[in-house]
Amino acid sequence: MRLRLVPKETSLDFFRFWKTTFGASVLAMVASVVLFLLVGLNFGIDFLGGTTIRTESSQPVDVGAYRDALDPLGLGDVVITEVFDTNFGPEQNVASVKIQAQEGEEAVSNAVLDEIQGALRAYDSNITFPSVESVGPEVSGELIQTAAIAVVLAIMAVLVYIWLRFEWQFSLGAVAALVHDITLTIGVFALLQIQFDLAIIAALLTIVGYSLNDTVVVFDRVRENLRKFKQRPLVEVLNLSINETLSRTVMTSVTTLLALISLYVLGGDVIRGFVFAMIWGVIVGTYSSVFVASAILLYLGVTRDTSKTDGGAGTQFADIDA
Incomplete structure (x- = not known):
């Protein structure tokens, strides 16, 4: 008997209250920006000198x-x-x-x-x-500027990649999810005043990769189902796609969190800030793939190309047991 974290088949309605969840995400981003501007980050030696x-x-x-x-x-x-x-x-x-x-x-x-x-x-x-x-402060200032440029360039690269692989609506949804994840991570660091250093910048870039991977898996299945179910409303296709990839999403997130929590408890002070950022990033990254990226796609709509088949979508591992 195999352990399942979620049932083999689910039919959850992720978009029943999508306007509420999306509005909550926007409010959380605004609060994070306000915290950053009013409270600021607790910069470490790397940035303060x-x-x-x-x-x-x-x-x-x-x-x-x-x-x-x-x-x-x-x-x-x-x-x-x-x-x-x-x-x-x-x-x-x-x-x-x-x-x-x-x-x-x-x-x-x-x-x-x-x-x-x-x-x-x-x-x-x-x-x-x-x-x-x-x-000195001059070098520290350059490090802050370089770190910000690195994060922005990573998001821009994601924008171009998703745009080329899917359509512009998918691209905007994925980038909105990444901006959401990074903004909320910075906000929680400003709120808790956890030391913010170069290791946290590395964590932010890792969060970008993790969140993007989760979003692309969902979007691949969405594209596949759009070609398979040409007459279904978009909201039904999105719900079906998320439910079909839910097992994979839960398994990936839970196993990643188990490793990160172990590192947070046993790893010591040196990597605790980095690991905390990763734990938070995995949680908000999983959330944003469904309630931000997919919500943006639902709002913008998508043009269905009925001339293409559903092969090669790259979701052969989306149904692994969880």
Whole structure:
């Protein structure tokens, strides 16, 4: 007996209250923009500037002990990670200590550096500091600009890809879903004030890929059913297509979330922000594929090309058991 997360055949009406769900999505996006403008993001060292200190010792790196040693200094945001390299010898235990720029300063001052080194030496007398690097506000500003450009270019590439593969109505629906996912992710980071750094930008780009994949699977089945059921109303075709791919959607989302939740609980502070963004992205990405992308398609309508067959739609894996 196989476990099913959803019945083999479903007939859920996803568009019974589509205007309400779409309106709620729009309101959530507006709220996210307001939070971003009024509250702002809790930018990390990558975007605010700061100093990175590289440490090396014959003793194993203990991130918790390093943090306890530095906490009394009141340095603000401190990120400590162990550095691994196959070229390191058995006596080379390397760590990276990132400290945000202090108020009114472009980088950590020499006096503060001396305090940091003294605190770490008090814990480990054998520790050395091979390098100290600072990132100023100018470089941080360039990183913010580059990150924003990367996200915009990814969305534009998706727009062109969907437009070429389907029709412009499908393209606008897919891009609307991506904008929805990214906007809500930024909004929840502004609301919860979770640290926003380059790892979160990587998560946003990953969310774009995940959400797009889910949307394309649904749209492929929609295109196939539009050719198969030429006289059915569009809303019925959309409902049928989503129900037919529901098993695949649920299975993909649940298995992905199981892995992400495990990482969130056991992965530690270093990747927790990234994993949280991915968890949130999977949830809103699954939601937007149905209640945003498909709703846009229903509103705009689509021209049916009856001259083409339904072969080659690429949905042979849409009916896997869930």
